[in-house]
Amino acid sequence: MELIFEKSVEGRQGYRNPCGDIPTRTQLPSGLLRKNECDLPEVSELEVVRHYTNLSQLNFSLDTHFYPLGSCTMKYNPKFTESVAQIPGFSELHPLLPQLRNGEKFTQGALEVLYNMDCLLCEITGMDAFTMQPLAGAHGELTGVMMMAAYHNAKGNKKKYILVPDSAHGTNPATAATVGYEIISIPSDAHGVMDMGILKQKLSHEVAGVMLTSPNTHGVFNPQIDQVAELVHAVDGLMYYDGANLNAVLARCRPGDVGFDIVHINLHKTFGTPHGGGGPGSGPVGVKESLTRFLPISRVEKKADDTYSLNYDYPDSIGYIASLYGNFSIILRAYAYILMLGKEGLMAVSDHAVLNANYIQKRLKPYYKVAYDRICMHECVLSAENQASQGVHAVDIAKFLIDKGIHPPTVYFPLTVKESIMIEPTETESKRTMDLFIQAMIEADALSKKDPDRFKVLPQTTPVTRPDEVRAARELKTNYFQ
Numbered sequence: 001m002e003l004i005f006e007k008s009v010e011g012r013q014g015y016r017n018p019c020g021d022i023p024t025r026t027q028l029p030s031g032l033l034r035k036n037e038c039d040l041p042e043v044s045e046l047e048v049v050r051h052y053t054n055l056s057q058l059n060f061s062l063d064t065h066f067y068p069l070g071s072c073t074m075k076y077n078p079k080f081t082e083s084v085a086q087i088p089g090f091s092e093l094h095p096l097l098p099q100l101r102n103g104e105k106f107t108q109g110a111l112e113v114l115y116n117m118d119c120l121l122c123e124i125t126g127m128d129a130f131t132m133q134p135l136a137g138a139h140g141e142l143t144g145v146m147m148m149a150a151y152h153n154a155k156g157n158k159k160k161y162i163l164v165p166d167s168a169h170g171t172n173p174a175t176a177a178t179v180g181y182e183i184i185s186i187p188s189d190a191h192g193v194m195d196m197g198i199l200k201q202k203l204s205h206e207v208a209g210v211m212l213t214s215p216n217t218h219g220v221f222n223p224q225i226d227q228v229a230e231l232v233h234a235v236d237g238l239m240y241y242d243g244a245n246l247n248a249v250l251a252r253c254r255p256g257d258v259g260f261d262i263v264h265i266n267l268h269k270t271f272g273t274p275h276g277g278g279g280p281g282s283g284p285v286g287v288k289e290s291l292t293r294f295l296p297i298s299r300v301e302k303k304a305d306d307t308y309s310l311n312y313d314y315p316d317s318i319g320y321i322a323s324l325y326g327n328f329s330i331i332l333r334a335y336a337y338i339l340m341l342g343k344e345g346l347m348a349v350s351d352h353a354v355l356n357a358n359y360i361q362k363r364l365k366p367y368y369k370v371a372y373d374r375i376c377m378h379e380c381v382l383s384a385e386n387q388a389s390q391g392v393h394a395v396d397i398a399k400f401l402i403d404k405g406i407h408p409p410t411v412y413f414p415l416t417v418k419e420s421i422m423i424e425p426t427e428t429e430s431k432r433t434m435d436l437f438i439q440a441m442i443e444a445d446a447l448s449k450k451d452p453d454r455f456k457v458l459p460q461t462t463p464v465t466r467p468d469e470v471r472a473a474r475e476l477k478t479n480y481f482q
């Protein structure tokens with residue numbers, strides 16, 4: 001009990017005169033003291049602070065380094081949105097409060113945020129209603145495809161397949177399979193988009209829907225989406241939009257306007273909320289009118305007297321998809337981000353995301369093969385095929401970049417491109433940072449010609465040097481630093 005310095009009943013006397021003696025250290029009243037020592041590790045505050053500060057520095061972070069991980073959109077999170085998330089009226093709100101009698105009265109601000117965010121996302125995507133509940137993009141996919149299944153069941157449709165392009169993120173086919181559909185993979189054509197001829201061959205009345213990412217993971221925008229939608233709707237299939245790449249077309253193209261029926265948005269990729277290391281994320285799902293009755297419960301509603309409430313009374317709902325109301329503080333950050341930027345700011349996001357990726361693609365083109373040689377969207381896919389002919393593979397270039405203090409881009413995804421290096425600078429990086437990255441990539445190419453064996457012992461700057469990846473997978477040891 002040594003460290004306790006609080007005022008106790010006995011000790012209060014010591015405080016009586018602020019200009020007098022320094023008060024004596026006070027004790028808790030003896031009746032409140034425990035009989036036995038508490039079996040907790042004895043560490044000082046300083047030791048705890050050092051422990052966590054050191055732990056935080058073992059992480060590679062966006063606050064410290066460039067992080068051009070393609071598809072993941074590791075962009076800077078403005079500190080302003082962090083300060084909004086820390087407003088005590090939000091951060092100290094108990095999640096069970098709305099369940100109590102009169103509890104909604106005390107949560108009107110939070111419910112208003114959820115309601116307004118629903119309206120904003122409808123406007124941004126062209127959908128009719130959203131659920132804020134899903135906790136990540138993949139969770140949004142599950143929610144969306146469950147609603148797709150509910151739609152077909154309600155109509156008595158016999159559906160068996162979901163079509164997914166071969167460039168899709170692995171979560172798309174995994175989601176479709178989890179909901180019980182069989183997957184038909186559609187190859188990409190020479191331009192890097194879904195092959196229309198093969199799509200037509202595979203479409204039938206047994207197709208529940210198509211899952212598309214736009215722009216896709218080749219960084220290519222498919223200009224034929226409205227035609228795809230027409231074909232899919234003709235067999236009463238639904239169009240699912242994987243919105244992980246929405247930052248490329250933000251405030252310019254609305255998936256709801258080009259024929260999509262269900263969309264998920266990764267708030268943590270598009271609207272500047274922190275992610276990485278497993279979370280937290282947020283994957284709101286929006287639907288067209290024909291599907292709103294299947295949305296998960298609860299749903300936030302605005303009543304005639306302008307107050308907000310939670311409604312659970314939707315008999316056709318797919319039910320609960322997450323406990324409580326989703327990752328509220330992430331939704332709140334994204335809400336603050338949208339209001340802070342406004343329409344002009346959101347357009348600047350897509351402008352700069354696309355401009356930055358094209359700058360990198362253009363400058364690296366003399367050194368690396370470009371997978372789809374055309375103007376790209378928010379990310380570009382290069383290939384290390386030239387370097388591989390010297391024995392230097394995409395993974396080796398990734399290790400080289402680590403030594404330069406750069407998080408490697410995504411490698412070996414998309415699976416459709418050999419030796420792929422997928423670079424997404426995001427809109428928040430400066431030209432200077434991108435130039436340093438480009439310089440490092442050019443050096444890697446030069447070294448691949450001069451001394452290819454050198455790559456095999458990289459990286460040199462990390463606590464763990466090049467791991468034996470096969471052994472690491474077979475003999476997984478998670479307590480390395482202990």
Ligand SMILES: *Cc1c(COP(=O)(O)O)cnc(C)c1O
Binds near residue numbers: 071171
């Ligand atoms: C990131 C991503 C997902 C999955 O989103 P999570 O939030 O990581 O679950 C799905 N599709 C694409 C194209 C992605 O980039």
